[in-house]
Amino acid sequence: MLRVGIVGAGFMGAYHAAGWARTPAELVGFHSLNQRQIDQLIAQYGGRTFATLDALLDAVDVVDICTPTHLHYEMVLRAAAKGKHIVCEKPLARTAEQGEALVAACRQAGVTLLVAHVVRFFPEYAQAKTIVERGEIGRVGVVRLKRVSFQPNRPEDNWFVDIAKSGGMMLDLMIHDLDYARWVAGEVESVFARSVRSARPGAPGDYALAILRHANGALSNVEGGWAYPPPMFRTSLEIAGDGGLLEHPAGSSTALSVHLMAREEGDAPEIAVPRSPLLEDPYVVEIKHFYDVLAHGATPRVTAEDGLAALKLALAAIESAQTGRPVTL
Amino acid sequence: MRCAIMSFAHVHAEGYLRNLRANPAVEFIGFADEDADRGRHFAEQTGAPWFPTYEALLAEKPDGVIICSENARHRALAEMAAAAGAHILSEKPLATTPADAQAMVEACARAGVTLMTAFPMRFSAPTIEAKKVLDSGALGTVYGCNATNQGQLPRLHSAYPRGWFTDPALAGGGAATDHVVHVADLLRWYFQSEVTEVYAELNRIFYQEPGVNVETGGLVMLTFANGAFASIDCSWSKPPHYPTWGGLTMELVGEGGLVIVDPFRQVMSVYAQGTARPAWSYWGSNANQAMVDEFVSAVQERRAPAVTGHDGQQAAEIVAAAYRSAESHQPVALPPA
Known part of the structure; x- marks a missing residue:
């Protein structure tokens, strides 16, 4: 065992x-x-x-x-x-x-x-990848990915906001969508990014926009941030191809909303994780898949090389935001 | 005020004709078009008098004209109209080069006529409300804006063939020419700050078909003098079967939180029998009417319009910089306005 x-x-x-x-x-x-x-x-x-x-x-x-x-x-x-x-x-x-x-x-x-890279195991993201692979929307032209939440607020050891430890928002959060963009649109040639960390070092929030040019000519717009009022967390996904369009706007799949009479103003969670009711949590799907890889030799959905490529993409975005120039990979 | 339309090349001409007719201060005297087929077609469709030459129309001494020609011909028509003493509302983009835009601004200044650029989004109720929120200071310092102005191939918006939108000589370019200027202008207005740098990546993956000789996809990053940055997705990425023509969205993120502006969301989905697909039926206010009304009021009140030729010129500079950037794959600095 x-x-x-x-x-x-x-x-x-x-x-x-x-x-x-x-x-x-x-x-x-x-x-x-x-x-x-x-x-x-x-x-x-x-x-x-x-x-x-x-x-x-x-x-x-x-x-x-x-x-x-x-x-x-x-x-x-x-x-x-x-x-x-x-x-x-x-x-x-x-x-x-x-x-x-x-x-x-x-x-x-x-x-x-x-x-x-758990986003590859979120059902909407995995399904979008399948739809693209089946050719249903043709050749990918422009990908748009959003992932913005609030500043992590752990009462003790808030390492997320310590650049030396976490690398900051772009390395910790934006890397999800940089990985996903590469997964659906292929290798990336260049990254150009703007970040409030670079533009306004004293700003309380963190926010960045990046433009990727993929080797096959496709473009990606990736938005990331720790800037929303807690407990807001929005993600969105759009892939436009020459044969069709796949749209998954933020908030469009709210399958359950609970609105109760206010008791007390609830505190926001320390760290945000996107949620939609599912019988099997994406993290469980991910770990089960990893088990199949390790126990039965299944082909990994995300390899060590993918993890390295995503790391390099995030670091390139950070470097571009700092230097103001596009970074070629 | 006696008003006319110069050219029906642009898909917005029919709408502007309705807007002029709906303004009680306007006497609509007709339109000129040197394309006789197009002139006769729209004369029949609209019941408006058609003048086969611009000279014939200007001989009627209109007080104001709306220029709806192909983008590259705006300058020539504006110079004719200014020389004839007519005030001008020009379809966007004001011109296909900064030099042409500057010449138009100067010609109108010399002639003492108004030059307004047709940026109707400045008159959209949701964008105006968003401006109020920003001006209230509630958002604090704005970090950035993630914006889209996506659409379909423009010729799909017209039953009458208008293929010039994808001819670089007449349109000046494709999706970037068509769809960078609206958001760029709104953000200049919101921030009261000029764009200092432009980065753009453009491609031609959507609508690869005969006659489409321009970029159809693009992502542009603007940096403003106030430190804010903004990305604009100007792509013609909406497929022909999309339930509406496209849209414009802005998500502004700042110290104080988030403001989402989605002016074309005031729609309902209609699943009518006999149609294969749902359609979005827009029920929001008519920004084009408000824009034409502002042109008429500004002329009558002898004041500068809310959107000027200078605004159009600045937008033309931004688009030109986007093309230079897309060629070099490097950010391009804009000269101070």
């Missing part, structure tokens, strides 16, 4: 634990600096606490890394050195050099590296 351990017991660790619990894999336990969060996950999914990363690695076949971005590099390297397969949250790493090194290390160690 495939033995899995999760590193990092925050909100993403919890999503992944829920996913592994729906697979035949054995969730042997967790390593995290936050024992309270581990205890909650153990109560729900079983397993035990590992005091060190090495102790966890010695007890598993697969390690699932759900830690802040700046920790991915060291952890993936150590896992690869011990010959363990790896699921790693996006972004793969904090820098392109780190990302390259991780892909090389995993290849050399003969271990599988899966990068958790």
